Amino acid sequence: MIFTSAMPVAAHERPVVIEVRDVAKTFRVPEHRVDSLKERAVHPFRRTTFREQHVLQGVSFDVRRGEFFGIVGRNGSGKSTLLKIMASIYRADRGRIRMAGRLAPFIELGVGFNMEMTSRENVVLNGVMMGLGRREAQRRLDAVLDFAELAEFSDLKLKNYSSGMLVRLAFAVMVEADADIMLVDEVLAVGDASFAQKCLDVFHEKRRAGRTLVLVTHDMASVEELCDRAMLIHDGEVLHCGAPADTALRYFRVNFDAPADPAAPDPTGGVMDVNVDVVDAWLEDAQGERVRNVEQQTPIRLQIALRARRDLDAPVIGIHVVDALGSTVFGFNRRLTLGPGEEDRVPEGGRFRVGGTIENPLVPGRYFVHCYVARSRQQGDYALQRLRLLDFVVFGIDKGPGAITVDADVQAVLESGDPVRHREAS
Amino acid sequence: MSAPELELRDVRGPSALGGGWRRSWDLLFLIAVNDFKRSYLGTALGYVWSLARPLLLFAVLLVVFTEAFNLGERVQSYPVLLLFNIVLFGFFQESTSAAVGSILGQESVVRKTQFPRAVIPLAVVLTALFNLGANLVVVVVFLLVSGVGPFATWLLFPLLLVPYAVLTIAVSLILPALNSRYRDTGILWTVAATALFYATPVLYPLEIVSEKLQHILALNPLAPFFVLARKWVIDPSAPTPAEAAGGAVWLLIPAGLFVLTCVFGVWVFNREAPRMAEEL
Numbered sequence: 001m002i003f004t005s006a007m008p009v010a011a012h013e014r015p016v017v018i019e020v021r022d023v024a025k026t027f028r029v030p031e032h033r034v035d036s037l038k039e040r041a042v043h044p045f046r047r048t049t050f051r052e053q054h055v056l057q058g059v060s061f062d063v064r065r066g067e068f069f070g071i072v073g074r075n076g077s078g079k080s081t082l083l084k085i086m087a088s089i090y091r092a093d094r095g096r097i098r099m100a101g102r103l104a105p106f107i108e109l110g111v112g113f114n115m116e117m118t119s120r121e122n123v124v125l126n127g128v129m130m131g132l133g134r135r136e137a138q139r140r141l142d143a144v145l146d147f148a149e150l151a152e153f154s155d156l157k158l159k160n161y162s163s164g165m166l167v168r169l170a171f172a173v174m175v176e177a178d179a180d181i182m183l184v185d186e187v188l189a190v191g192d193a194s195f196a197q198k199c200l201d202v203f204h205e206k207r208r209a210g211r212t213l214v215l216v217t218h219d220m221a222s223v224e225e226l227c228d229r230a231m232l233i234h235d236g237e238v239l240h241c242g243a244p245a246d247t248a249l250r251y252f253r254v255n256f257d258a259p260a261d262p263a264a265p266d267p268t269g270g271v272m273d274v275n276v277d278v279v280d281a282w283l284e285d286a287q288g289e290r291v292r293n294v295e296q297q298t299p300i301r302l303q304i305a306l307r308a309r310r311d312l313d314a315p316v317i318g319i320h321v322v323d324a325l326g327s328t329v330f331g332f333n334r335r336l337t338l339g340p341g342e343e344d345r346v347p348e349g350g351r352f353r354v355g356g357t358i359e360n361p362l363v364p365g366r367y368f369v370h371c372y373v374a375r376s377r378q379q380g381d382y383a384l385q386r387l388r389l390l391d392f393v394v395f396g397i398d399k400g401p402g403a404i405t406v407d408a409d410v411q412a413v414l415e416s417g418d419p420v421r422h423r424e425a426s
Numbered sequence: 427m428s429a430p431e432l433e434l435r436d437v438r439g440p441s442a443l444g445g446g447w448r449r450s451w452d453l454l455f456l457i458a459v460n461d462f463k464r465s466y467l468g469t470a471l472g473y474v475w476s477l478a479r480p481l482l483l484f485a486v487l488l489v490v491f492t493e494a495f496n497l498g499e500r501v502q503s504y505p506v507l508l509l510f511n512i513v514l515f516g517f518f519q520e521s522t523s524a525a526v527g528s529i530l531g532q533e534s535v536v537r538k539t540q541f542p543r544a545v546i547p548l549a550v551v552l553t554a555l556f557n558l559g560a561n562l563v564v565v566v567v568f569l570l571v572s573g574v575g576p577f578a579t580w581l582l583f584p585l586l587l588v589p590y591a592v593l594t595i596a597v598s599l600i601l602p603a604l605n606s607r608y609r610d611t612g613i614l615w616t617v618a619a620t621a622l623f624y625a626t627p628v629l630y631p632l633e634i635v636s637e638k639l640q641h642i643l644a645l646n647p648l649a650p651f652f653v654l655a656r657k658w659v660i661d662p663s664a665p666t667p668a669e670a671a672g673g674a675v676w677l678l679i680p681a682g683l684f685v686l687t688c689v690f691g692v693w694v695f696n697r698e699a700p701r702m703a704e705e706l
Contacts, residue, residue, distance in 0.1 A: 019434060027704065084703070088540035091439030091700040098434040105539065112539035114532065121460050128452045129539055 015100070017181060017212050018063035018086070023095035025056040025081055025236075055081045057236040058095070065100075065180075066210045068203070070223040070230035070244060072251050078236040079216050080185055083107060086214070087183050101180025101212075102131050108185060110170045115159040119150060119169055122158060130177045140176050148172035168195060175202050182206065185216045200226070220248040220397065245397055252364075252395035256293035275312060275373045279305040279351065281389040296364055296396025297405070303355040304371060304389060312346040317354050318372035324365055329403050361404035362394045442544040442699040450542045457545065458552035465553075466560075476557055477564060480516050484509045491629060501631055506565075506572050507660050511628040511652060513561045518594050518648065519619055521554040525598035526605050526612040529702055536703050543699040547598045555591065569659075579658040586658065590651045593684055596691035603691075603698040606705045627652045632670045644671035647680040647687065 028050040055078045063069045073079040084090045086097060087105035112129070113122045123144050127137025145151040148168040158166065174182065203213060203226055217223060223230050223244045230247035232240040232254070240250045281304045282290045294300050302319070320331035334354060336344055346352055354371075371387040398405060443450050466473050488505055491497045497504050525547040529536060532546050569575050605611040626648045632640050643649055650667035657664040668674040698705075 016434070085439065086437065088437055088440050089537065089703050097437040099437055100434045103540075107538045110534060110538050112535040112537070112541065114535060116464075117460055121456075125453065125456050125460075126539075128449065128456060129541060131449060134452050134456065 014064040014066055016062045017065045017100045018061075018069075018214070019096075019098045020062070020082075020086070021060050021096045023056055023059045023082070023085060023092045023097060024054070025078075025085060025090065025093050027053045027055055029053050055236050056085075056092075059233070059236070059238055060095075061231055061238065061241055063212060063214060065212055066207070067229065068207060068213045068215065068227045070227035070247070071214065071216045071233060072218070072220070072223055072230055072247060073233035074255060075218075077233045079233045080107075082233065083183050083185050083214065083216050099181060102177075103181050103183065104130055104174045104177040104179035105183040106170065106174040106185060107183070110166065113158050113166065113170065116157060118155050118157055119145070119148075119161070120154045123169070123173055126173045127177065130173075130179060132177070144169075144172045144176045147176060164195070171195075171199065171202075175206075179211070181212045181214070183214045183216075186218070220251060224248055224397070248397050252397070253295065256295075256393050256395040275310065275315070275375050276306045276308055276387075278371075278387055278389065279307050281305070281369070281371075283390065283392055291392075293393040293395055294360060296360070296362070296394055296398060298360055300358040300360050300392075301356075302358060302369065303353070305351065305353050306373070307351045308346040308348055310348050310375070312350075312373075312375050314344045315346060316374040318374075319354070320370040320372070321358075321362070322368045322370055323403060324367070327403075328370075329362065329367070360394070361406060363398070363400055363403060363405055364394050364396045366391060366393050440540060440543060440700050440703060442696050443542045450545050453542065453545045454549050454552060457549035458556065461549065461553040462556045465557075473560065477561060480509070480512050480561060481564075484512050487512070487629060497630060497634070500634060502661050502663075503572065503574050506569055506574050507631070507656060508629065509568055510565050510655070510660060513558065513565055514590075514652065514655060515623060515626060515628045515648075516561065517554050517558040518590075518597075519623065520557065521551045521594045522597050522601060523612075523615065523619060524550045524554070526601040526615050529602040529606055543702055544599065544695060547602050547695075548595065551591070551595050551598050554594075574660060577658070577662060579662065582658050583655070586651060586654055589684070593647060593651075593687060596688040599691040599695040600687070603694045606698055606702050622646070622648065627656075631656065631664065633665060637672075640670065641672050641676065644676060645679045645683070647683040650677065650680055 029052075059078075059082060061069075071079045071082065081090060083105075084107060085092045086099070087103065087107060089105075089107070112126070114125070117125070120141060123141050124134070124137045127140055128134055132140070142151070145154050148165075148171070150165060150169055150172075153161070153165070158169075161169070174184070200222075206213060213226070215223070215227060227244045229242060230244040231238055232247050232250050234254050239254065240247050281302075283292070283294060284301045284303060285291050286301070306317075308315075314335065316333055316335055318331060318333045320328045322328050336342075336346070336352065338344055368391045369389040371389050373387070465476055488508055491508070492504065501507065528546045528550050529543065532541075535541050536543065536546075601611060601615055625643060625646050627643065632643060632649070632653060635643065644653075644667075650671070653665065653667045653670045657666060668677055671677050671680075
């Protein structure tokens with residue numbers, strides 16, 4: 001059977017080029033680091049105690065040839081350590097990794113340059129390091145310098161380069177190594193816009209050439225744009241591995257879905273105006289647990305506890321949801337809901353509660369809840385002060401245009417096209 | 427068209443000499459040549475500067491030891507011997523003292539690439555070897571001007587240089603391996619290297635110290651190289667290492683230390699190599 005680029009092999013039929021099985025890595029962090037012989041000599045019998053830091057605990061996955069594979073996770077989740085183990089910089093404590101083909105790593109924004117050498121020397125050295133012969137590496141030199149747009153600086157020592165130039169050179173070395181597998185850690189986060197675009201162009205070109213890419217990043221947009229599959233690592237374990245959009249959503253969940261930290265300072269602390277004290281204000285999830293953040297399209301459950309600082313006669317409470325730019329996205333007013341025989345007033349020192357569930361059309365971003373309390377509707381009093389109650393993040397992957405997402409029953413259909421002429425045209 | 431099937435190979439992590447001999451050799455050679463070029467071509471007086479250190483040391487020591495200790499009269503061709511010994515010991519000293527911090531100094535390379543770790547200290551030794559070659563040219567000129575030699579035994583000198591370089595390599599592997607764990611290895615080594623400088627027959631030939639001390643000094647694994655080098659290069663009538671040690675049997679101790687150092691060097695470096703990137 002003959003495969004052409006127009007008829008690509010189905011992804012799941014392509015051979016596995018990276019096979020990671022049950023990889024674990026523990027760093028032993030000394031509580032009291034003995035890193036000198038002197039300390040060892042002064043305290044010869046002191047046992048160094050170690051805190052074991054389980055950075056990776058049994059990670060397994062496969063990457064197939066030509067696949068662009070994203071690894072995402074929060075800082076300290078172990079994703080960079082995993083990449084370093086794959087690049088043979090660290091050794092795994094347990095597990096097995098197998099790879100097919102030549103490897104080009106791009107780690108911590110570099111490929112391991114010696115600052116005392118010129119870029120010319122570094123590029124040749126790096127080529128050899130990535131497995132090229134000395135002549136071959138010499139031949140690639142010009143291509144690398146061209147790509148990095150640094151030909152005129154080729155005899156300058158790297159210590160005199162700007163950080164942007166260094167990243168460009170490092171990336172060029174990685175690209176021109178023409179490896180079968182590229183391991184890339186956070187490249188798109190740096191450099192100017194044109195460099196980021198160049199990186200993306202290169203990645204697309206490499207994809208067409210059937211190369212394999214493992215990309216470690218925080219940037220969900222690039223994961224969704226570039227990757228065929230993505231894996232979420234959290235606390236050294238694989239939480240999810242699948243479609244990039246799915247993984248990105250779960251990434252946002254582990255980032256923002258953490259329960260409210262009880263030790264964190266009360267966001268409403270000290271907020272008051274002449275009419276009321278804010279006793280407490282929080283968001284909660286469906287189970288009644290306090291949360292700081294809300295997933296897109298999930299109802300916002302808001303609770304506010306207030307205490308009157310003076311008699312409030314027929315008070316009106318206004319709630320506004322304000323976006324990061326300060327514009328109010330939506331708002332509403334409420335009066336006290338009265339039971340039979342209850343008076344529409346709150347005596348000084350009396351407590352009342354505003355709470356409930358709000359539909360959530362907000363697009364991902366940071367928002368604030370503001371509240372206005374007017375003392376007496378009858379006397380035409382207005383709210384004297386805005387109370388900043390809390391801020392929260394709406395997370396999700398459907399950015400969309402505008403400030404809110406709405407359900408729209410709208411279809412696009414072909415109206416009166418001439419099907420015959422249309423067919424001839426094609 | 428189907429791409430050729432690539433075979434899955436185990437990724438074993440970093441090591442002392444991973445990725446094949448060919449690659450390690452290429453890297454080693456490139457680094458050493460770059461270093462050498464930098465010190466010789468980087469400045470107009472590059473070669474002069476690299477000679478200046480041994481020559482100045484030589485001038486000072488020559489004055490002290492001929493004027494104060496009268497060695498010039500007691501030892502045949504003392505000035506040439508002194509210069510030759512300083513250059514020879516300089517190779518060991520330069521290699522080992524640069525090797526101690528070499529892994530730390532190449533942090534960016536070690537942390538970011540699958541670089542065969544042993545190449546870093548080995549390149550240091552190779553660079554020092556190039557320097558030794560350059561310095562020996564001056565020594566030869568000095569020898570001929572002083573009317574010493576040429577002797578047929580000069581041709582044997584490379585035979586001596588090989589085990590001497592091997593010992594230097596072994597020490598240059600031990601030091602950075604220890605230094606990645608204990609950061610004051612470098613400081614201790616500067617003291618130890620100085621002590622070794624005086625414990626090795628560099629400034630003086632062995633036979634001028636008391637017989638008891640002679641036997642002790644001859645245990646130093648560096649000593650036989652200097653004794654033999656003197657006999658082959660400067661003074662064919664000088665004692666052989668066996669004579670200097672007081673019998674061939676006594677040579678077993680420095681020989682044993684030599685083997686021990688080499689075995690320990692390879693073992694300790696191999697043991698530390700996989701973790702070096704983490705210790706930085």
